[in-house]
Amino acid sequence: MKDTMIDKKYVCAFIVFLLAMILLSPTVLAVCPICTIAVGAGLGLSRYLGVDDIVTGIWIGGLMVSLIVWTINWLNKKNIKFYGRKILITIGYYALGVLPFVWTDVIGHPLNKIWGIDKLIFGVILGTIGFIVANALYEYLKKKNGGRAHFNFEKIVFPVVMLVVLSVVFYFVTKI
Numbered sequence: 740m741k742d743t744m745i746d747k748k749y750v751c752a753f754i755v756f757l758l759a760m761i762l763l764s765p766t767v768l769a770v771c772p773i774c775t776i777a778v779g780a781g782l783g784l785s786r787y788l789g790v791d792d793i794v795t796g797i798w799i800g801g802l803m804v805s806l807i808v809w810t811i812n813w814l815n816k817k818n819i820k821f822y823g824r825k826i827l828i829t830i831g832y833y834a835l836g837v838l839p840f841v842w843t844d845v846i847g848h849p850l851n852k853i854w855g856i857d858k859l860i861f862g863v864i865l866g867t868i869g870f871i872v873a874n875a876l877y878e879y880l881k882k883k884n885g886g887r888a889h890f891n892f893e894k895i896v897f898p899v900v901m902l903v904v905l906s907v908v909f910y911f912v913t914k915i
Contacts, residue, residue: 791913792851794906796862801870801902803832803863808874837863853913865905873901 810828814820837860840846846857853861877897881888888894 790906791910792845792858793853793862793865793909793913796859796864797866797869797902797905797909798862799836799859800863800866800868801898802866803836804867804870804874805898806832833863858913862909865909866902869901869905870898873898 807829810832811825814824814828837846840859845851846859848857851858874897877888877894881893890896
């Protein structure tokens, strides 16, 4: 029972961390539907192939950021505004993405940890940070290039490549 309480604390700390990341970001960076689909496909493929939970979590984190930004942008286009929508959307997507794993005991297994943190939660944090950093890097480089992308589909390539690099690195970290 004590391990379950510790894991719930990690989940709460994780949600607070994600809210801080979203709320403290200076602007909402647009994420396209194709990128969201690519991240979703990567997630499905990694789970199907039995890849380590850190790698799967990386893709879940990337997918959550993509869905959050996509939803906020859609609401902006439809001129739908309500108090706390960023917070509610963020909590909603991360709850939908993480809580089923908590309820089915995928998150919280005592042997599924790295550095004292559940592997799936750790992966989601890495994927969230990686996706946000990749999008920020894309926006920065685009701005430096006069507001134009350097090549076709650059907006898609940056976050997907970031998630692939993180996946490869942590695939080998978990194999050691």
